[in-house]
Amino acid sequence: xxxxxxxxxxxxxxxxxxxxxxxxxxxxxxxxxxxxxxxxxxxxxxxxxxxxxxxxxxxxxxxxxxxxxxxxxxxxxxxxxxxxxxxxxxxxxxxxxxxxxxxxxxxxxxxxxxxxxxxxxxxxxxxxxxxxxxxxxxxxxxxxxxxxxxxxxxxxxxxxxxxxxxxxxxxxxxxxxxxxxxxxxxxxxxxxxxxxxxxxxxxxxxxxxxxxxxxxxxxxxxxxxxxxxxxxxxxxxxxxxxxxxxxxxxxxxxxxxxxxxxxxxxxxxxxxxxxxxxxxxxxxxxxxxxxxxxxxxxxxxxxxxxxxxxxxxxxxxxxxxxxxxxxxxxxxxxxxxxxxxxxxxxxxxxxxxxxxxxxxxxxxxxxxxxxxxxxxxxxx
Numbered sequence: 001x002x003x004x005x006x007x008x009x010x011x012x013x014x015x016x017x018x019x020x021x022x023x024x025x026x027x028x029x030x031x032x033x034x035x036x037x038x039x040x041x042x043x044x045x046x047x048x049x050x051x052x053x054x055x056x057x058x059x060x061x062x063x064x065x066x067x068x069x070x071x072x073x074x075x076x077x078x079x080x081x082x083x084x085x086x087x088x089x090x091x092x093x094x095x096x097x098x099x100x101x102x103x104x105x106x107x108x109x110x111x112x113x114x115x116x117x118x119x120x121x122x123x124x125x126x127x128x129x130x131x132x133x134x135x136x137x138x139x140x141x142x143x144x145x146x147x148x149x150x151x152x153x154x155x156x157x158x159x160x161x162x163x164x165x166x167x168x169x170x171x172x173x174x175x176x177x178x179x180x181x182x183x184x185x186x187x188x189x190x191x192x193x194x195x196x197x198x199x200x201x202x203x204x205x206x207x208x209x210x211x212x213x214x215x216x217x218x219x220x221x222x223x224x225x226x227x228x229x230x231x232x233x234x235x236x237x238x239x240x241x242x243x244x245x246x247x248x249x250x251x252x253x254x255x256x257x258x259x260x261x262x263x264x265x266x267x268x269x270x271x272x273x274x275x276x277x278x279x280x281x282x283x284x285x286x287x288x289x290x291x292x293x294x295x296x297x298x299x300x301x302x303x304x305x306x307x308x309x310x311x312x313x314x315x316x317x318x319x320x321x322x323x324x325x326x327x328x329x330x331x332x333x334x335x336x337x338x339x340x341x342x343x344x345x346x347x348x349x350x351x352x353x354x355x356x357x358x359x360x361x362x363x364x365x366x367x368x369x370x371x372x373x374x375x376x377x378x379x380x
Contacts, residue, residue, distance in 0.1 A: 056088040057298050061306070062119030065093045066241055067262045068322040073120075076309045080302075087302055092116050096125035097199060097239055103292070104132060111294050118291035118303035124202065126160060126288040127357035128364060135159045136293035142304040145311035145329070152350060153286050153328040160290035161311065162328040164320055165349040166259045167282035168204060175272045176254035184208045184278045186255060188230040194380070197244055197253035200237035201368055203360050204257055204283055212280065217359040220367065224374050231378035248273060259285065260343055261324025284352035286328060320344070 061077065063070045070093060077089050092099060092115065099116060106115035121129060129135050138158045140146055146154075146161045153162020170181050176195065187196055187205055198205050210216060210223030235253040238244050241262065247253040249271055260282070263275040289310060291303040309315060317333035320326060326349050327334070338344050360367075 054088065056086050057302065058088045058090070059117040059295075059299055059302055060090045060092055060114060061303075062092045062094075062096075062099055062116040062121070064095060064120055067265045067324075069120075071322050072315060072319040073310065076306060076315060080306055080309065084302075089302075089306075092119070095240060096122050097202065100125050100128065103134065107134070107292065107294065114292055114294065116292065117295055117299060118307065119289070120163070121160075121288050121290055123286045123288070123355070123357045124360060126286075126290060127361035129290065130159060130358065131361040131364075134292060135290045136295065136300065138291070138304055138307065139300075142301070143308045143311065145308050145313075148311065148313070148329040148331045150328050150330055150346065153288075155288065160288045161307065163287050163289045163310065163316070164323070164325040165284060165286040165328050166261050166325045167277075167343075167349055167352045168257050168259055168285055169263075169282045170276045170278055171248065171256050171258040171263050171273055172276065173248050173251055173254045173272055174274050176251045180274055180276050181255065182276070182279050184257075184280050185212060186278075187257070188226055188233055190230075192255045193230075193232055194235055195252075195254040196233040197235050197238055197247045197256050199244075200239055201364075201371065203364075203367065204355075206367070206371070207355055207360065208257075208283070211353075217356040217363075220363070224370055227371075227375045228378060231375050232380045234379055237376070237379075245271070257283070259325075264324050280353070282348075282352040284349045284354050286349070287325070 061073070063073045070091070074091070077091075081087055081089065100121075102115045106113065126135075136159070138146060138161060140158060143158075143161065146158065149162045153165065155161060170184070170186060172181055174180075177192070181189075181192075186192060187198075188209065206220065206223040206227060207217055208223075209226035210220050213222040213226055215222035236243070236247060238247075244253075244256060244258070245266060248256060258275075260275060263273060267273050267275065289307045291300065291307070295303060310319070311329060313329070313331040314333045316327040316329045316331075317335070317338070320332060321335050321338055324344070326344055326346055328346075328349075342348070
C-alpha cells in the first residue's frame with residue numbers, strides 16, 4: 001500500500017513550516033500559534049532530522065506520493081504547525097522501496113541527521129524496520145488513540161500502530177487481455193509471457209508462487225523455482241507507481257498485482273484496467289505509523305502528537321475515504337459511500353490472505369541475493 005511515484009527535483013523532500021515563532025520552546029506544546037503553515041519546495045537532499053533548522057525544532061516525515069495519500073497528513077501537520085510555530089516539518093514524499101534504504105544508511109552514517117524521523121510504512125517495510133531495530137516505542141499516554149487500533153494491527157511493545165489496510169488483487173489491461181484472470185497463477189501463466197510488471201524486491205509474487213506450490217514464507221524454495229522457470233514473464237521490474245501506470249496504460253505490460261484503492265483510482269481516471277480478486281483470495285497489506293528510535297525527547301513528543309492526531313476518528317476515516325483503504329481503527333468516522341462499499345469493510349482485510357511479514361523481513365537480504373542470481377539473471 002500505498003507506494004507511489006517518487007517526487008523529483010528536490011530529493012523528494014517538501015518543506016512545511018509555520019511562521020516565525022513568538023513563543024519560547026518551553027511553551028511550545030498545547031499553545032495556539034499565528035497564521036497557517038506554508039508549503040514550499042525544500043532544498044536538495046536530506047534537510048536534517050537532527051533537531052533544529054532555522055531555530056525551529058525540526059523533523060522529517062515520510063508520506064506516500066500519489067492517489068491522495070498526502071492530503072490528510074498535510075492537513076494534520078498544517079494544523080499542528082499553526083498551533084506550534086516553533087516546529088518545522090519536511091515531507092519526504094516517495095515510496096518505501098526507495099526511501100527505507102536511505103533511512104538505514106542515514107541512521108548508520110549520520111545518526112544525528114535522519115533521512116526520515118517518522119511517518120507511514122507498509123507491512124513489509126514496517127516488518128523490516130522491526131528486524132533492523134529501526135523503530136521506537138510509542139507512549140500510550142501520548143498516543144492515546146492507539147487504544148482504538150483493531151487487535152490484528154496492534155504492535156508488540158507499541159513499536160508502531162496499525163493505521164490502514166488495503167488488499168492486493170490482480171490488475172490487467174482490458175484492451176490487451178480482455179479475459180479477466182481468475183487466479184494468482186496467471187502471473188506465471190505463459191499466456192502473459194513478457195507482459196507482467198511487478199515491483200523489484202517486493203515479495204508478494206514470490207510468496208504467492210511458494211504458497212500455491214507447496215511452500216510458504218519459511219519454505220520459499222518452491223517460489224524461487226517457479227520464477228526461475230518463468231523469468232521471461234517479466235516486462236519489467238519496477239520501483240515506482242508511475243512506471244507501473246505507464247507500462248500498463250500503454251499495453252507494454254498487461255498484468256500485475258496491485259492495491260484495490262489505487263487501482264480503483266486509476267480506473268476512475270480512465271485507465272483501461274480491471275481489478276480482480278483471485279479465486280485464492282486477495283492479499284492483506286496493512287500500513288503502520290512509526291517513529292525512528294534515535295529522536296530526542298522533543299522530537300519524540302512532536303512525532304507522537306502528530307501520530308495521535310492521524311489516529312483520531314475523523315482523520316482515520318478521511319484518510320481511508322481519500323485513498324480507498326480500510327481504517328484499522330474501531331472508531332473511524334466513515335462516509336455513507338465507505339459504509340456501502342463491500343470492498344472497504346474491515347472484514348475484507350481480515351479474511352484476505354495474511355502473510356508472515358516478520359518471516360519475510362528476516363530473510364530479505366538472502367532473498368535479494370537469490371532473486372538476483374536465480375530470477376533476474378534469467379530475464380530475457
